[in-house]
Amino acid sequence: MRVLVVDDERRMAAAVRRGLEAEGFTVELAFDGEDGLHRAREGAFDAIVLDIMLPKVNGYEVCKRLRAAGIWAPILMLSAKDGEYDQADGLDLGADDYLTKPFSYVVLVARLRALLRRGAAPRPAVLEAGDLRLDPAQREVTRAGTSVSLTPREFALLEFLLRRRGEVVSKTEILRHVWDAHYEGDPNVVEVYVGYLRRKIDVPFGRAAVQMVRGAGYRLAADGG
Amino acid sequence: MRRWWRHRSLRARLMLVTVLPLAAVIALIGFVTVDATGRATLAAAEQTARERVRGDIKIATRAPNMAFRTAPGVPGTAPTLPDVFGQPMQVLDADGRLVTGSLSAQSLGALLDPEEARRARDEGDVFIVETGTAGRMLVVGRAATDQNGRPLTLLSAVPVEDILRSVEDRRNWMLIGGPVAVALLAGTVWVAVGFALRPVTALRRGAQAIADGAQRRRLPVADARDEIHDLALTLNDMLDRLAAASARQRSFTADAAHELRSPLASVRAQLEVALAHPEGQDWSKTGRDVLVDVQRLTRLSEDLLALARLDATSPAGPGEVGPADLGPLAATVAERFDAAGVSVAVDVGDPETRAVASPDEVDRVLTNLVANAVRHAASRVVVGVRAEPGWAVLTVIDDGPGIPAEDRERVFERFTRLDDARDQDAGGAGLGLAIVAETVSRYRGRVALADAGPGLCATVWLPSAATRGHEAS
Numbered sequence: 151m152r153v154l155v156v157d158d159e160r161r162m163a164a165a166v167r168r169g170l171e172a173e174g175f176t177v178e179l180a181f182d183g184e185d186g187l188h189r190a191r192e193g194a195f196d197a198i199v200l201d202i203m204l205p206k207v208n209g210y211e212v213c214k215r216l217r218a219a220g221i222w223a224p225i226l227m228l229s230a231k232d233g234e235y236d237q238a239d240g241l242d243l244g245a246d247d248y249l250t251k252p253f254s255y256v257v258l259v260a261r262l263r264a265l266l267r268r269g270a271a272p273r274p275a276v277l278e279a280g281d282l283r284l285d286p287a288q289r290e291v292t293r294a295g296t297s298v299s300l301t302p303r304e305f306a307l308l309e310f311l312l313r314r315r316g317e318v319v320s321k322t323e324i325l326r327h328v329w330d331a332h333y334e335g336d337p338n339v340v341e342v343y344v345g346y347l348r349r350k351i352d353v354p355f356g357r358a359a360v361q362m363v364r365g366a367g368y369r370l371a372a373d374g375g
Numbered sequence: 376m377r378r379w380w381r382h383r384s385l386r387a388r389l390m391l392v393t394v395l396p397l398a399a400v401i402a403l404i405g406f407v408t409v410d411a412t413g414r415a416t417l418a419a420a421e422q423t424a425r426e427r428v429r430g431d432i433k434i435a436t437r438a439p440n441m442a443f444r445t446a447p448g449v450p451g452t453a454p455t456l457p458d459v460f461g462q463p464m465q466v467l468d469a470d471g472r473l474v475t476g477s478l479s480a481q482s483l484g485a486l487l488d489p490e491e492a493r494r495a496r497d498e499g500d501v502f503i504v505e506t507g508t509a510g511r512m513l514v515v516g517r518a519a520t521d522q523n524g525r526p527l528t529l530l531s532a533v534p535v536e537d538i539l540r541s542v543e544d545r546r547n548w549m550l551i552g553g554p555v556a557v558a559l560l561a562g563t564v565w566v567a568v569g570f571a572l573r574p575v576t577a578l579r580r581g582a583q584a585i586a587d588g589a590q591r592r593r594l595p596v597a598d599a600r601d602e603i604h605d606l607a608l609t610l611n612d613m614l615d616r617l618a619a620a621s622a623r624q625r626s627f628t629a630d631a632a633h634e635l636r637s638p639l640a641s642v643r644a645q646l647e648v649a650l651a652h653p654e655g656q657d658w659s660k661t662g663r664d665v666l667v668d669v670q671r672l673t674r675l676s677e678d679l680l681a682l683a684r685l686d687a688t689s690p691a692g693p694g695e696v697g698p699a700d701l702g703p704l705a706a707t708v709a710e711r712f713d714a715a716g717v718s719v720a721v722d723v724g725d726p727e728t729r730a731v732a733s734p735d736e737v738d739r740v741l742t743n744l745v746a747n748a749v750r751h752a753a754s755r756v757v758v759g760v761r762a763e764p765g766w767a768v769l770t771v772i773d774d775g776p777g778i779p780a781e782d783r784e785r786v787f788e789r790f791t792r793l794d795d796a797r798d799q800d801a802g803g804a805g806l807g808l809a810i811v812a813e814t815v816s817r818y819r820g821r822v823a824l825a826d827a828g829p830g831l832c833a834t835v836w837l838p839s840a841a842t843r844g845h846e847a848s
Binding site: 163165166168169172189202203229230231232233251252253254255256266 | 389451629631632634635636637638639640641642643644645647648649651652668825
């Protein structure tokens with residue numbers, strides 16, 4: 151397993167490398183954001199350990215650019231910043247885990263292993279289908295660059311459909327995930343909300359992303375309609 | 376009373392201040408109009424009555440036989456007095472019995488009882504008498520005698536029922552209308568003041584929201600360009616400055632935490648890895664590496680403590696510190712740094728230069744400046760000491776790359792590190808110049824960076840001890 155460690159604390163990075171190599175990893179080091187970004191793009195790593203306060207390009211930016219470039223290697227953020235928002239920002243930008251300095255070496259290794267188990271499947275922080283974008287962290291939906299205002303329920307419905315884009319999802323599934331497993335009301339509420347959603351994300355743009363599949367349920371076109 | 380007044384709301388106080396004087400004025404006007412006009416009309420009636428009494432004496436004198444020939448108490452034979460415009464006249468004998476009267480007065484009985492008649496006759500008192508059918512009348516009296524020389528009382532009455540009733544009507548209107556007008560006024564003022572105070576209420580709500588921890592720390596600004604608008608602007612300005620100060624404090628704390636945790640993390644990782652994988656471990660190298668981090672931590676905590684002390688203690692007053700002899704101090708500091716690669720020279724322009732400052736603190740200022748200079752110098756650092764009128768001046772000049780003009784202010788802020796100076800082992804945490812700036816400003820001195828072409832010239836002005844001596848003498 152190849153791991154990239156990006157940190158400007160050289161002695162610490164060297165110690166982590168020695169430890170990880172002893173555990174059987176292959177480790178490369180980068181001491182600033184620019185170098186880290188370059189190596190991550192070229193090197194096909196299975197995981198990246200990324201400090202936030204880096205010279206040249208900071209860790210948040212590195213994380214964002216890697217995800218934008220379609221590099222899905224799990225990222226473990228490492229920082230001496232322990233603010234709630236520092237952690238939340240890192241995770242919302244596409245990092246997979248966050249560890250505050252000073253950390254326990256044992257925990258670092260265990261978390262790295264957990265990240266490696268998950269693999270590098272695409273885990274976009276922002277959901278997209280064609281020109282339809284939904285950012286769960288910012289609670290923001292745009293269609294062709296135009297911001298669309300949705301109610302919380304409509305937002306949840308669209309998020310669910312986007313996560314399963316291209317698949318047919320039944321009304322019962324939608325009810326269970328977007329409403330409540332114990333929802334006792336009229337199941338036709340799904341139809342009503344799909345109607346609302348269409349009127350906001352499809353009709354004004356002359357599109358048809360949300361499709362009804364007779365007798366089966368609904369599907370959100372993977373290309374955004 | 377004062378206490379009660381102070382506990383009323385501003386709205387209530389404004390309303391009372393406006394309405395009470397107006398209510399007093401309304402009451403005064405009402406009283407004056409009703410009372411004075413009533414008095415004036417009654418006075419006119421009294422005048423009429425008195426003229427009648429005089430007039431009737433004349434009538435009686437002109438026709439004495441007709442008037443008073445009849446003996447008192449004999450009914451039917453008394454001649455009647457002329458009745459003018461429904462204003463009755465009566466003649467009473469000494470015992471107050473009705474001797475005779477004008478036509479309309481005969482059926483009324485004696486208008487006054489004997490005592491009243493005496494007062495009307497002798498003291499000129501005026502009476503208002505209720506006569507039943509004819510309503511109230513104003514009665515005056517006057518002494519007279521009959522042909523036998525017996526005393527009589529002559530009474531003249533003027534009906535005043537209409538006058539009195541109109542006065543009473545007006546008084547009643549005032550008693551009802553006055554309070555109603557005042558109440559209307561009070562209501563209007565209450566509403567108007569409430570309206571005018573609405574921006575204040577909005578301000579209060581905004582402040583409450585801020586106190587409750589609202590995200591947006593701004594007060595609502597009224598649209599009108601009035602005093603409250605200005606107040607809101609001023610308060611917002613203050614809130615902004617407080618927010619900026621607390622943001623600075625937060626970022627300082629966050630930076631300090633970051634700077635402390637980084638070397639700690641480094642130490643911990645090195646030791647944990649060494650202990651977890653002891654095979655082939657070079658312990659003496661680990662020891663040296665850890666020591667570097669520990670030294671970094673030491674420097675950082677020294678700097679943080681120095682700053683905390685500067686923040687916590689108030690500046691020493693003149694005469695309590697120093698003086699610091701700058702020449703020898705510069706020499707000591709230079710000696711400490713004059714080592715590998717870079718030469719540190721001292722150029723003392725005036726050996727008598729003394730500053731009003733604690734020698735220890737001047738030593739720290741110089742040490743921090745020279746450390747920076749040595750770190751960036753190509754080959755040579757010069758520490759200069761000279762005197763200017765009123766100032767003791769220190770300069771530290773290096774021949775390094777210098778600092779771009781736009782960064783020369785910023786480097787004095789805490790934890791500012793220019794990007795190429797991020798090498799954490801050689802450089803500090805970005806507190807050195809902040810400590811310099813803080814220390815110098817405590818002595819009301821100043822510090823500035825300038826281009827030394829090539830290199831950087833840091834200049835520190837401290838109040839001169841010599842000048843202070845001059846002023847004292």
